[in-house]
Amino acid sequence: MxxxxxxxxxxxxxxxxxxxxxxxxxxxxxxxxxxxxxxxxxxxxxxxxxxxxxxxxxxxxxxxxxxxxxxxxxxxxxxxxxxxxxxxxxxxxxxxxxxxxxxxxxxxxxxxxxxxxxxxxxxxxxxxxxxxxxxxxxxxxxxxxxxxxxxxxxxxxxxxxxxxxxxxxxxxxxxxxxSGDSSALPGLVHGLADARLANAIRAIHAEPTRAWTVADLAGQAALSRSAFFERFRRTVGVAPMAYLLAWRMALAKHMLRNGQRRIADVAERVGYSSASTFSTAFARHIGMTPTQYAKHEDFAPS
Structure with missing residues (x-):
């Protein structure tokens, strides 16, 4: 699970x-x-x-x-x-x-x-x-x-x-x-307390490499596209694709910090078809390229 x-x-x-x-x-x-x-x-x-x-x-x-x-x-x-x-x-x-x-x-x-x-x-x-x-x-x-x-x-x-x-x-x-009850503030916990949204969130974590669309995730939640989008945004606090991007970037940074230096491999493991597409998305989201991030002094091997 x-x-x-x-x-x-x-x-x-x-x-x-x-x-x-x-x-x-x-x-x-x-x-x-x-x-x-x-x-x-x-x-x-x-x-x-x-x-x-x-x-x-x-x-x-x-x-x-x-x-x-x-x-x-x-x-x-x-x-x-x-x-x-x-x-x-x-x-x-x-x-x-x-x-x-x-x-x-x-x-x-x-x-x-x-x-x-x-x-x-x-x-x-x-x-x-x-x-x-x-x-x-x-x-x-x-x-x-x-x-x-x-x-x-x-x-x-x-x-x-x-x-x-x-x-x-x-x-x-x-x-x-x-805390995952109806009174919880927007966030992951509140989303997981919603049985339908939980199916979509678990699907993202199970297959971060899949080319998910809002329609695909709505299908996981057994909701219409518009109903799913609004329910997800209201309950989790971010839009579905923003959550997917945030999770992919977190996984990518974790791999880069832990010695995975081949950008193409990282790109493939977080759902990008090419290293260049991944590098562009990473730089836009993080503020530096994957190569720069991997060489950052805070994570460089001693």
Missing amino acids: IDPLADVVSLLRPSMRFSKLVVGAGPWRVHRSDPGDLFYCVVLEGECLSSPGAGEPIHLMAGDFLLAPSAREIVASSRPPPPLEVENQPVALGDGVFRLGLADATPDVRMLIGHCHFESPDVALLVSLLPKRVHVRGQQRLEMLVKLVGEEARADRPARDMVLSRLLEVLMIEALRA
């Missing part, structure tokens, strides 16, 4: 920046900038408000999980929030624990928080296929996974980075598939 969600998450290659336990007491607010990495939070006790990235603050209660694949700004506060002029810096208590708010009061909220980095240079392209924010309520599996991630991040065990990477992939997939 082709799994487009697993395809996207594995290409992102998540790695842990840091994880921590945060406790808060009384009124508090924290506001920080972030480089656009993945942010997640699970509330163990109490409640708070959190707004990773754009959008209204989300009311989080015990057992809630919040994930933002790309958060450039994070604002969180007690509930009810304090006056706007109140802003705190987390105080380190040791052993990965941080405190917000009153220092001499019993904490009324406990949260596990993590910040992760995506190693893939295709982050912008791949993250654009995911929801901007995922809010899940009452999923104990997510809390368990977050605890495992935190324990592994603080331990010094063999193969720690590999284990963390796999745990983070599982955490993301678990959170994203738990």
